[in-house]
Amino acid sequence: DKKDDKKDDKKDDKKDKKKDKKKKKDDDYIEEKVCSMKEEKRIHRVTLTVSADTPVLKPFNSSQIKNSKAVLKEYDDREEAIRARASAFNALESYVYNVREKLESNEEMRNVTTEKQREEFTTQLNKMGEWLDEDGWEAKTEELTTKLNTLKETGDPIFHRMREAIERPEALKKARDYLKITLETLTNLTKQNSWLNESHTQILTNKTDAIYEWIENVTTAQDKLDPSDPPAFEAREVYRRLDPLQEAYKRVARIPKPAPPKKEKKKGDKEEEAKNATEGGEGNETKAEEEEEAGLPSMEEPEKEGAEEGKEGEKEEL
Numbered sequence: 001d002k003k004d005d006k007k008d009d010k011k012d013d014k015k016d017k018k019k020d021k022k023k024k025k026d027d028d029y030i031e032e033k034v035c036s037m038k039e040e041k042r043i044h045r046v047t048l049t050v051s052a053d054t055p056v057l058k059p060f061n062s063s064q065i066k067n068s069k070a071v072l073k074e075y076d077d078r079e080e081a082i083r084a085r086a087s088a089f090n091a092l093e094s095y096v097y098n099v100r101e102k103l104e105s106n107e108e109m110r111n112v113t114t115e116k117q118r119e120e121f122t123t124q125l126n127k128m129g130e131w132l133d134e135d136g137w138e139a140k141t142e143e144l145t146t147k148l149n150t151l152k153e154t155g156d157p158i159f160h161r162m163r164e165a166i167e168r169p170e171a172l173k174k175a176r177d178y179l180k181i182t183l184e185t186l187t188n189l190t191k192q193n194s195w196l197n198e199s200h201t202q203i204l205t206n207k208t209d210a211i212y213e214w215i216e217n218v219t220t221a222q223d224k225l226d227p228s229d230p231p232a233f234e235a236r237e238v239y240r241r242l243d244p245l246q247e248a249y250k251r252v253a254r255i256p257k258p259a260p261p262k263k264e265k266k267k268g269d270k271e272e273e274a275k276n277a278t279e280g281g282e283g284n285e286t287k288a289e290e291e292e293e294a295g296l297p298s299m300e301e302p303e304k305e306g307a308e309e310g311k312e313g314e315k316e317e318l
Contacts, residue, residue, distance in 0.1 A: 033218055171235035189253060208245070
């Protein structure tokens, strides 16, 4: 009997446990179902009444137009003043840093300056750089421009000597080559035009001799100077000395062949003589024109690549 009672108790416990599990599952299902509910969205619609008033633009009268132009001009002047001051500040700052760097490292600049000149100019640039950092931010355009011009009074001659030291030898070489070509061309012309004599060619040879002499004198004077001294002559002077040669050659090439000596002829031959003279004159003129066109090559001064080195630095900075 006791065994049977125990079995019954165990069966009852199992049934109770099954009931508890089923109840728990039902509770979890209800909870999950409640948690998964979504809130309902509601839309409220309201009718809005909109009214627009378009303003009527009236044209300006003469007084309003005048006042508006005055205001716009004031704005423009103010903006222009700001730009001018910024440009002046940048130009001065750029000049200081660029030139100071060149004084330290540029071999061409060092060749045309002494140690003392470089030290004095560097000191001047350093002081200007300190002034820019301390007081330059509040300086006016006129003051900035004045200080830049002060630096250029020292720097421009240095840049000029540096540029001439490069361009002058090249100009002299071109001039000597051009003089040689000129005399060779004149020799060919005298061979073609056998009537040309020394009195004719002197129109050109006198000028070439004068240029040769001038080149000899100025190069001798330049050799006696120190590279840090102002140059005895400039490259552009060399090119200008060559300019008259073109016109002198043309004058020689235009000299016509002299007319043959006159001979007594019969009256019937006058018309034929006049005709031959006309044809001969036209032939000489045509030949002279052809020789003139095939004359000297043009010799022009090369265009400058830009302003002085200091000005190039200003542009790069801007």
